[in-house]
Amino acid sequence: MEATVREKSTFALMVAVALIIIAVSLRVLPHPDNFAPITAIAIFGGAVLAFRYAIWVPLLAMIVSDAIIGFHSLVLVTWGCYLLVALAAHRGLAKLSMLKVTTITISASLFFFLVTNLAVWAEGRLYARTWSGLVECYTLALPFFRNTLLGDVFYTAAIFSAYLAALYMGTRLARGRRTPKATSV
Template identity: 30%
Template sequence: MSLQRVNLSIGALLLVILAFIISTGAMRLVSFNFWAFSNFTPLGAMALFTGAYFNNKFKAALVLIATLFITDIFINYLYTSKIVWFNTSSLWLYASFMIMILIGSLIKKVNITNVLLASLASVAVHWLLTDIDPWLHGNLYAKGLSGYGESLFMALPFERNMLLADAAFGAVLFGGFELIKGRWGATRYSKPVVVSSK
């Protein structure tokens, strides 16, 4: 299916952010209580979806940053019983999701193959970037390349969960949106979808 970009008003954008924060917070809470689900969140699929469908990449980035920032405060409190507004180690995480938005923007036609390839690329970016901080600033790994390799190896179960989450939530986001477009009729989408002209 050919891809149609979406222009969001501030009100619609806030609703999207709220929906993403609630769904992400819920899944991060599940992963906090059940380690088998660690990293099984909609964040990766959200990054690809907003990159693919939002005309305004600044708004796409705003959705992701707001979701990460707010749910990070929530999760950090669960782990430390303190409110931590920001941690410099999060910069690698934020950078990985900004790159994922760019990867999503490269999707020109929505189909299983293109979304799957974008998911694989985004998980690889997340894997390579987010393991830099624990390698450089943690005490678990040696500082040489072998330590970075060990950090990457130890992260494989988490990245597997992210890939599975991208598949599940990506099917809901991309598939759901394309299904809605199909049910509303292709003629309504001959031009980019406009949620609001304001």
């Protein structure tokens, strides 16, 4: 079953701002390595928000949190990955289904792992720029990928569930207000 949830309202803007605040907070507070909400927020923002908000939510969350915890030499690579994830979600999740959200979440985790570790290897500071250096880079990154995947799945499920529950409750409340009961005198 698919559901259309893309918003172009004040509510969507409030959601975008709340997501940025939540992402920054969860990223700067102590957490297991790579168990962070940024990919989930990029997917959610891409699926639910208008295009202009969808691309800015993960970027602003990363810029603000990187300003707090420190920039690194590969920020443009990581920011670019999140931007592409948001764009893919915007394009692929105009109508939601559990299969689509799960597929894009796992794909985004794998994409981020492959691209960022390739960039670490290509930088040449930690690993030799050889085939064995590349294999070593990806091998040593596997424990981080586990946390990335677990965090992405956890946060994506939590964010979409909370949002859909809020929409459901909002719809129920709105229906209750639109049908005032007639009173007899």
